[in-house]
Amino acid sequence: MGFLEPDLPVVDMTEWSKGTRSARIRPMARHWAEVGFGTPVALHLFYVGKVGLYILGGWLIMLSTKGIDGFTDVGDWWSEPIVFQKAVLYTLLFEVVGLGCGFGPLNNRFFPPLGSILYWLRPRTIRLPPWPGRVPLTSGTTRTPVDIALYAALLMTTSVALVSAGTGPVPALDTTVGLIPVWQIAVILGLLAAIGLRDKVIFLAARGEVYATLAVTFLFASTDTIVAAKVVFVVIWMGAATSKLNKHFPFVVSTMMSNSPVFRRKSLKRMFFENFPDDLRPGRLSRIFAHGGTAVEMGIPLVLFFSHGGPLTAAAAVVMVGFHLVILTAVPMGVPLEWNVFMIFGVLVLFVAHADLGLGSLNNPAPVALLFIVIAGIVIAGNLFPRTISFLPGMRYYAGNWDTTMWCIKPSAAEKISRGIVAIASMPQAQLERFYGKDRAQIPMFMGYAFRAMNTHGRALFTLVHRAMPAGREGEYTLTDGERICSTAVGWNFGDGHMHNEQLIAAMQQRCHFDPGEVRVVLLDAQPIHKQTQEYRLVDAATGEFERGVVHVADMVTRQPWADDVPVHVHRGNQNDFA
Template sequence: MGFLKPNMPHIDIAEWQTRSRPDRIKPMAQHIAENGMGNPDVFTLLYVVKIGLYILGGLLFALSTTGIDRWGDIETWWSEPIVFQKVVLWSLLFEVLGLGCGFGPLTGKIAPPMGSPLYWLRPGTIRLAPWPNRIPLTGGDSRSIFDVALYAGLLGTTVFALLSDGTGPIAQLDTSVGVIPTGKIVPILALLAVLGLRDKVIFLATRGEVYGSLTVTFLFAGPNMIVAAKLVMLAIWIGAATSKLNRHFPFVVATMMANNPLARAKWMKRKFFRRFPDDLRPGFIARFLAHFGTVIEMGVPLVLFFSDGGTLTYLAAFVMIVFHLVILTSIPLGVPLEWNVFMLFGIGTLFVDKAAIGWTDVTQPWPIAALLAVIVAGIVIGNIAPPKVSFLPGMRYYAGNWDTSQWFFTEAASQKLADHRIGLGLVQHKQIEKLSSPEGTQASLSLGHAFRGMYAHGRGLLTLWDHVIPPGRDADYTVIDGEPVAGYAVGWSFGDGHLHNEQLIDALQRRCHFEPQELRVLILDGQPIHRQRHEYRIVDAAAGEFERGTFEVADLVDRQPWELDVPVTVLRRDASRSRM
């Protein structure tokens, strides 16, 4: 790949366009196995610069605190409790401003590279309440002045707390600076709670399961705050590891490493697959890294939590630092980069510097237990019933087992989105059309379909296209993943199918009035941890759901990305709606 020019597959476009869908996918998947997505190096540089600005922002907010002085004395104040608090709040602010996860060209956002405040400070944009029919005063899907005020209030109160001085000496925490006053934390949490009930998108965009939970710990006194924060991070690691106890995760590792900008040699990328170019199932190295990484993420944090310093703590911290650096340097396409930087900082400040503070120092066990119970409930429900809980509070990070969707647009549907000015800029495939030729657009979109097929569940999704598209109308539809659709329509996305399911379809239908067959959506639920199958639904925006069914995980993992013959069990099909 070049610095400015992407590395696209070298194919005869005219001849390639005459092939069947499996034969079009195959060279694209083989290209990904050797080159990743072929993004230009300038993209990587952009994200490296963004990480640097995130770190700089955290340092500046820390230095704004009375008693924390001078860059050169960072070794004396980096582990102050108030610095940890400010890094958490700065991370929350960074994310809810749209600068963190889901930012930029690697997530399909080009012009503009983010949405977030550009949407959430604008009345009339789409909002998605988590329980609109159950929680009073949360119904509807249009953003009001009240919603804008809530979001602006969250930004303002967070900045106000970030510029706060400490409360003064706390002997139990060995600090003369103190912590952020509780009175400045409560408004942030109150606004986040109300805002989250009005719009789940904003709550998820704050990474509420991480930074929101950690902000709750700031309400606890003295060592209770430190122990509670450690438990939150422990839940994140163990929850994420639990979700990886599946047959999907090796596919994630193989694909992520093929896309790693540091693993540049083609021979190295090929090693992650069984037998390139004909067998692109995960090879031994990918499977070993997946399972070994899961063991590390499940077990080493427990050592960190229960050790109280010394060699064992340092060794466990080193292992977890390497673990997060591997993720960070792979530049995963959801770009949760600053989150990994934060986890590195948390390891140092909570588990190494404050290793001596443990459960025996707790004086507020019941509030801590209540917080932990809420977090664990989200993890348990999210793994048992994925459609009920977003993959973020479900902590199903990187598991390869996400709720997802694919959207089938006719030209008429795309035009209606533009005419009704649903989002900023253009939906993904229209952005690509502006930047490329028709042939280049088709190749780029097909590369994206192949990338989806590199994951186990992608084989099932691509097989189901024939169930979605009316006979003889393949050429009428452009297919894109639901994630960029959500980024366009609601201002943020981060691999979460809960943001682009029936709720978004209904919101768009109320605005655009699609005709039958103009827009169709294939929705896939994540695999429950106790069942070895996926459930899917096919929805016509105008006619409603017309098919649902299942397919088995065992049938996915034995196929290649281009083998689109996964056995499907149709549980219900409404033929009249499918023909409408």
């Protein structure tokens, strides 16, 4: 890969353009297998610099706290409980502004590199309430001054908490600085809850399942706050590990490691596949990484939680730090880089500096037990009913098992979207043409298809689009990943099909008035942990759902990335019912 220029596949554009979609994806998938997306080195260094600025910003915020002094004396204050509390709130703020997960070109954001705050302080943008028919005062999909005020208040109150002084000595925690006042935490949580009930996207963008849950532990007294935070970390790790007990995860590993800027040798990247270039299913090395990583994420947290110091705790901490460094240095799509830095910091503060605190240190076990039951219950429910619960609170992180969508859009519909919705970013194809030029834009667009196809669900999506579009008229449509539509329409995306399902389709139809057949959407649910099938729905934006059924996981994992012939089992509807 070049320093400034992307390393994209070289093809004969004339001949390549004549091929079917499957034939055109094939060279892209092979290129991905030994190069990845071909991201310029300079862009990776840009993200490294962003992580450095995140760390520096947090460092300076800690030094604004009364009783914490010395830029170079970090060894004297890094383990203060209030430092961990402020790290949580600082990272929450970083994420909810839009600077963390989903930022920049590696998440297909070019101009501008973020949406988030640019959308959520702007009236008439789209909001997506989670339960509009059940929770009073949350119906509708249009952002109002009330929504803007709530979001602005969250930014301000979190900023105030970050520069606040501690409450004073807490002998049980061996601190004279103290903790953030409980009332400030309560206000932040109240605002985030109110915002989340009116717009689930903002709650998810704040990574509420991590930082809001940890903030809840700050409502507890004394040592209980540290022990409860440890419980949250353990649930995050073990919940994520549980979700990876599937056939999809090795595909994530092979796709991520072939895109890693650390594993640069093509010969090494090829080893992650069964038999490059003809068989791009995950190879033995991918399976070793996948199963080994799952075992680490499942078992080592228990060692950390119950060992209470000494060489065993130190060894377990080294393993978990290494685990997150592997993810961090792979620079995965979606770029959850700061999250991994935070998790590393949490390992050191909670499980090393406060290794002595465990269940026996609790003053009031009931709230901690209740918190565990709630968050573990959400993880279990998320794995059993993935259509109902987002992969984020369900903690199906990088499991390869998410709700996904593929939108089939006519040029006339793209024009209606540009005119009909209030947005900052232009339509994805327009962004690619601006960045790469009109002629070359097809290559990165198909590299995006290849990325989706390298994951198991891509085989199903590219099969189902043939059923979504009228036979013989597929050339009239442009296929656009739902992630990119979500980025344009609501200002944030992070691999979650819950943000571009029927709710977003209806909101856009309300604004754009698509004609029948102008927009067709394939919606593929994640696999429930107790089943070996994934449900799908085909929806016309103007007329509604016209087909649903299932695909079998076994049929997806045995096919190549360019396959679009996965057997489809129709439960209801008629694929020939086209307007």
